[in-house]
Amino acid sequence: MDGVAVQRETVALPGPCSRIPVENADIVRQILDRVGDKWTLMVIATLRGGVMRYTDLLRAIPGISQRMLSRTLAQLHHDGLITRTAYAEVPPRVEYALAPLGDSLNDIVVSLIDWAITHHDEIRQHRARFDTAGEH
Amino acid sequence: MDGVAVQRETVALPGPCSRIPVENADIVRQILDRVGDKWTLMVIATLRGGVMRYTDLLRAIPGISQRMLSRTLAQLHHDGLITRTAYAEVPPRVEYALAPLGDSLNDIVVSLIDWAITHHDEIRQHRARFDTAGEH
DNA sequence: CCGCATCCGGCGTGATACTG
DNA sequence: CAGTATCACGCCGGATGCGG
Secondary structure, three states: OOOOOOOOOOOOOOOOOOOOHHHHHHHHHHHHHHHHHHHOOOOOOOHOOOOHHHHHHHHOOOOOOHHHHHHHHHHHHOOOOOEEEEEEEOOOOOEEEHHHHHHHHHHHHHHHHHHHHHHHHHHHHHHHHHHHHHOO | OOOOOOOOOOOOOOOOOOOOOOHHHHHHHHHHHOOOOHHHHHHHHHHHOOOOOOHHHHHHHOOHHHHHHHHHHHHHHOOEEEEEEEEEOOOOOEEEOOOOHHHOOOOHHHHHHHHHHHHHHHHHHHHHHHHOOOOO
């Protein structure tokens, strides 16, 4: 029902793309489904500190459950963003680290963390003002 | 199996934090709870195109439901990331646009989109290889 | 007519307990 | 220590309805 001619050539890789073509929106959505959920970015951000073990991550990321950590790590490993090294020892030891692909997200994650820390007060204030204002 | 552990030291990167202190982890998590869910970044990314109406966003973001769009928009407005302008007309018209706070996310969003477009093939290949390899 | 709140069904999520 | 199995809850999505 759209009937619009789609510009297929608009890839716009060099520099900031000014607009998202409809077909890229789908790609972006798929990726954001992976890296854009709450825990994935937290795990990647935490792994910036270096090689980490399962329980280290569990402690380093407040609020995450074992289930979601396992799931997230498996998915990140599955997508090639992190490496998983299991040592057949007793006690068992599994180390996780950023793979090159995950490392390429590093700058973005840092920026996002930066943004979060910089603006979270502003957001809180905005939200508070909103609450007091429109409490009807 | 893999068996190769990646040597990775704590590299200082541009920005205040090269590592995430535990206390900041909580802040980051809170922000990522807001901004890191599937739809929020998609909405922000889509709004980069300029002022948009509700149904425009609905069409521009494939897969989103009316419910989630309303919710996401309300939250973004609530947090001060976007502006909402309702015109008391017939037919009614509601326009959404990025507020300065949301606009400050622009660069990050663009980077993320760029990353998504650049690496989604790589991720797919990794995933496919993983599937064929360890189908156990 | 558009925007969006509400109601219900399904699934993902989270806490606990258990296994290797 | 690392991860899975189980179950109950809550959130997501689709349809409906109403207000402006």
